[in-house]
Amino acid sequence: ASDALDRLIADLGDVPVVTEEKVVRRRSRDFFWYSPILNAQLDGKSADLIALPRDERDVIRIASVCARHRVPITVRGGGTGNYGQAVPLQGGVLLDISGLENIEWIRPGATRVGAGAKMHIIDAAAQAQGWELRMHPSTKRMATIGGFVAGGSGGIGSIAYGGLREPGNILAARVVTVEEEPRVIELRGDAAQKVNRAYGTTGIITALEMPLAPAWKWIDVVVAFDDFMEAARFGYEAALADGIVKKVLSPITWPLPSYFGALKPSCPEGKSVLMAMIAEPSLDSFKSLLGGRGTITLETPTDESPSRVPLYEYCWNHTTLQVLKSDRSVTYLQCLYPHDRVLEKVAEMRELFPDEVLQHLEFIRFGGRVTCSSLPVIRYTNADRLNEIMRLHEERGVFIANPHVYTVEDGSRYKRADADQLGFKHEADPHGLLNPGKMRSFVSARR
Ligand code: FAD
The missing domain is CATH 3.30.43.10 (Uridine Diphospho-n-acetylenolpyruvylglucosamine Reductase, domain 2)
Known part of the structure; x- marks a missing residue:
């Protein structure tokens, strides 16, 4: 060998x-x-x-x-x-x-970058010109733009722009095929979806063209509530308030904030919190919508300097990480709530698993509608129980993207590969050499 x-x-x-x-x-x-x-x-x-x-x-x-x-x-x-x-x-x-990290250009509303560029570097360069990425995962300070497109789904900013899947959120992808004579293919518009969340099985992405949003001065805000459902209700109202410019709205149930390290002074004992990133000019409107319903415990400009922890590193899947730092017995799920019964279903799941499933919600737009995804922290007992919890969610209309499987198919909503992606894989990777085993429906005709 x-x-x-x-x-x-x-x-x-x-x-x-x-x-x-x-x-x-x-x-x-x-x-x-x-x-x-x-x-x-x-x-x-x-x-x-x-x-x-x-x-x-x-x-x-x-x-x-x-x-x-x-x-x-x-x-x-x-x-x-x-x-x-x-x-x-x-x-x-x-x-x-990671060596392909060059920023080719930044123009009003769009940028073209090497796939290995770190998202925080892209954002800093765009912000210097009044623009920023429309969305990024909570791992922005570590992750690459190519890894986000090939392995992620959405995150901070998805409350305004939806996920990477929404038309217009990836403008183009340049990919190298794996063949004796590799080809370089530019996938523009919808065609770029052939590499989105395909785990690098459908080509090696070398460059991406991504849309940009106007840059705002963001304010990290924490609001404490006596009751989680109050936090969820207010979060939903703020999510629906289109005049309030925001990037994060995340209600988090007590006791999760008790694990929040540096943020603890802003997380009063026994209170559930709502974490928000609000554009500075919208802050007053956000506060008047809140009224006397909760108490603001933190209000500070988002600070991404290396010694600081921006608020977004407590939400999305960072919530799980914050808990795992001191308690290795937990794991998590990925849920998507039905947009027409969001709060009703959140309350129902809460009653069904009072201590076992610790909720935090991430309000997003999905197909143009406001709903929430949720990455609840689970007190883990065994695989059977975990599967049962997933089944009980799905039976009640809460969709699960299973994060405990490693294939594209099993982690997807429909449990199958996207037809375009599978078809494109035959073109881009005829021998089945790209990340083999991750797209299990692919059977090479050549090998
Ligand atoms: P990697 O992990 O290196 O790669 C991801 C996948 O993409 C792999 O299959 C890899 O083979 C493939 N890939 C990478 N680069 C290329 C390329 N150039 N061409 C082809 N294939 C490629 N995800 C979200 O979507 N939203 C979140 O909010 C979020 N929060 C997270 C919080 C924590 C604490 C953690 C640990 C993870 C989180 N994630 C989230 C998952 C992950 O961090 C993101 O999806 C991130 O964007 C992945 O980028 P990466 O550069 O680390 O990719």
């Missing part, structure tokens, strides 16, 4: 590689350990070497060499995915895309 590896490395020429086993093993992981189920399945899986392309030409070389040697390629961005998306199941090359 090591002879084969040596031949592969020789063919890679001057493309930088890392073969030190300890490093390769460590970089072959992501945040799958949030799930006790994935942790058991994926622990110990590793690539054989890391390749570090410096530009698209290097990516093409790696793709061509791997196609000829029939060696798998798994792309890694920031490695912050939660479902083992970036974990190579069958060894091979871990392609670290």
Whole structure:
């Protein structure tokens, strides 16, 4: 096996590689350990070497060499995915895309960047010109834009713009195919969806064109409430108030705030909180909508400097992380509430699992309608009970995107691969070498 590896490395020429086993093993992981189920399945899986392309030409070389040697390629961005998306199941090359980090241009309303660019770097560059990314995950300070498009769904900003799936939220993607003679394909408009949340199975993304939103001065706000449903009700009203410019609205049930480290002084004992990012000019309107219903315990400009923790690192899936820091017995779920019965269903789930499912909601737009997704923290007992909790949600009309599975299909709403993605995979990866095992409906005609 090591002879084969040596031949592969020789063919890679001057493309930088890392073969030190300890490093390769460590970089072959992501945040799958949030799930006790994935942790058991994926622990110990590793690539054989890391390749570090410096530009698209290097990516093409790696793709061509791997196609000829029939060696798998798994792309890694920031490695912050939660479902083992970036974990190579069958060894091979871990392609670290972080060298492709150039910002090609920023124009009014759009930017074109290398897929390995970190989202916080893109945002800072855009903000200097009065623009910002429409949305980013709560891992903005670690994650790459390519990893977000290939492995994520939405997040901070989705209350205004919906998720990455909404038409217009990815303008174009440039991908390299994995063939003996790799091709470079520009997917524009709807076609870019062929790589969205496909876990890097449908091509190596080298560049992305993303839409931008006007940049605001954002204010981090925490409001404390006696009762979680009060926080949820007010959050929903603020979500529906189109005149109030916001980026986050996240009601969080007590006792979750008791785990919030540096934020604890703003989280009074026994209170549920609403976390919000509000544009400064909208702050007064936000406060008058609130009236006397809750108490504002924090109001400060969003500060993303390295020594600070911006409020968004307590919501979305960072809530789970904050709890996991001191309690490793919890895990989480990903729920989507029906837009026409949001609060009713939140209350129903709360009654069904009073202590086992600790709710926090993230208000979003989904298909043009205001609803909430939710990544509740679960007090974990065993896999059967976890599956039962998911079933009980779905039976009652709360959709679950299962975060305890590693294939594109099982993690999706419809439990199958998008037809366009599956079709495109036959074009972009005919030998089935890209992140093999993650798109399980793909059967190579060639190999
Ligand atoms: P990686 O983990 O490196 O990769 C993700 C997937 O994309 C992998 O399958 C990888 O193979 C593939 N990939 C990466 N780059 C490329 C490329 N150039 N070409 C082809 N395939 C590629 N996600 C959200 O959507 N919203 C959230 O709010 C959110 N919050 C999170 C909070 C925490 C604490 C954690 C741990 C995770 C969270 N996530 C969230 C998941 C994840 O952080 C994001 O989706 C993030 O954008 C992934 O980016 P990354 O660069 O780390 O990707």
